[in-house]
Amino acid sequence: MRGAWSLALLLAGFVQALALAWPFQTLALAGLGLHAGEPMPLLQWLALGVLVLAISHAPSWRRAAWRTWLFALAWLCGSFWWLFVSMNTYGGMAGPLAAAAVGLLAAFLALYYAAAGALFWRWRHATPLVQALSFAALWTLAEVARGTLLTGFPWGAIGYAHVDSMAALAPWVGVYGMGALAAALAAGMAAAWLQRGTAPRNWPQTGGLVSARSLSGGRLAWPLLLLLALWLPLLVWPAMGNWLAQRAPLWTSSTGSLPVVLLQGNVAQDRKFEPHVGIPFALQWYKEQTALALDRLDAAGQPGLVVLPETAIPLLPQEIDPLWWEAFLGRIERSQSAVMIGIPVGDWREGYTNSVLGWTPTLQQYRYDKYHLVPFGEFVPPFFQWFIDMMQIPLGAYRPGTLGQAPMEWAGQRFGPNICYEDLFGEELAAAFRIPGLTPTVLVNVSNIGWFGDTVAIDQHRQIARLRALELQRPMVRATNTGSTAGIDHLGRVLAEFPRLTRGALDLRVEGRTGLTPFARWAAHWGLWPLVGLAALVLALCWRRTSGAKP
The missing domain is CATH 3.60.110.10 (Carbon-nitrogen hydrolase)
Structure with a gap:
């Protein structure tokens, strides 16, 4: 089973890389929403959902970290593999060494996400809402760390796959906020899938199919379900997101x-x-x-x-x-x-x-x-x-x-x-x-x-x-x-x-x-610290809510 999860995660990580900009001309099928050079938000969301499922099935936090690291390694290598061209073709570095350099960079950057996966394992039995919030917060902290520490290299952040589907949110929360929402919806739905037909402790017993209330983990999860219901059409037809953004109130005016x-x-x-x-x-x-x-x-x-x-x-x-x-x-x-x-x-x-x-x-x-x-x-x-x-x-x-x-x-x-x-x-x-x-x-x-x-x-x-x-x-x-x-x-x-x-x-x-824009206002004065502070606050609230539960 370990080998199966490893293969699934490597494939899912590679799919997430493809979602940033579909690279295949011959497989560009407009009817399926596959356009060469364009982002594929549905693929990104599904790929990240596979990661959440893999972490939830992990027998220990160490195994959760390993699985997350494998996923991130494949995703990052697939996102910036072209660094090989600069080092080998134009830099004169031997092919094996150039490939190793790309792999080592991805392996190092994947450690941020491995730490996030290990911490998220604690909430693998929590309600879908808590899982959604904790995973989104941890993923955001990992993305920000990758994009800022040691000069930062944020290329391939998952928010770029949603430049169309979440276009209306960009002026508010920026690329990391968009990625946080995508991560929350992926984690929440993966948790709901895992817990379908079951009644974990402290959930209402229904004697059969799980009720909508138990599936959502309580009334507070309804916003998550509503967001997903509204967002699903945008995942399938991302151009709708751009259409909505064009009709949203503008924060700027023309200067000619x-x-x-x-x-x-x-x-x-x-x-x-x-x-x-x-x-x-x-x-x-x-x-x-x-x-x-x-x-x-x-x-x-x-x-x-x-x-x-x-x-x-x-x-x-x-x-x-x-x-x-x-x-x-x-x-x-x-x-x-x-x-x-x-x-x-x-x-x-x-x-x-x-x-x-x-x-x-x-x-x-x-x-x-x-x-x-x-x-x-x-x-x-x-x-x-x-x-x-x-x-x-x-x-x-x-x-x-x-x-x-x-x-x-x-x-x-x-x-x-x-x-x-x-x-x-x-x-x-x-x-x-x-x-x-x-x-x-x-x-x-x-x-x-x-x-x-x-x-x-x-x-x-x-x-x-x-x-x-x-x-x-x-x-x-x-x-x-x-x-x-x-x-x-x-x-x-x-x-x-x-x-x-x-x-x-x-x-x-x-x-x-x-x-x-709101993003320009808060990022101009405080950088990414508001997002970091919000993610830390969400983690603290999730920890407090589940502090009495067994890991």
């Missing part, structure tokens, strides 16, 4: 619209840093395409914005020919639009930053420095220099910027940049919303997912950006090297998307927004 041009160079990652191939091409192509984009914006007669991706030019500014800068900045000066470009800034002696530079037609310069750096990619954690030495990745020792940097003001809008996976950290983006009059009206993400090839990482990152747009009710424009270059509105809808792994420009119109 402007045209935006997003450039996608599609420079091969293995050629990007070559001095005689990738670098000359990037210098020429981005200069020409920026000029063409400015021409189109000038012809439209309205100030706009041109955005180039992360490290579009993989050189420090002083290493670029002054004649190139003269032509590049001269074209901006002769236009009526602004330009933002991803580029490293600094020097080799004092260090450098992964930055976004921006210029208005008056050549007033704006600068944003990436705050949340990628471990092993942008900085070396203590005692791990040997690991970096095994790869051949340039520009691997950045300095961080500060949290909550001011946006770039232009054409009646305030553009708030974030770089690459910084958009995973909604609470950090919310830090720029502390002063209401200076909040971004448009979010701008510049990324280079070329490190991970043509993988599901592109689709997963799109869903992450959509959730940030929903949490803050701000549009998000994304300029990337290989995809997903896209415009997303304040309700998380993709307005337009440029084909991945192609080269060109995406022209769109973006409507800025002002105002604060």
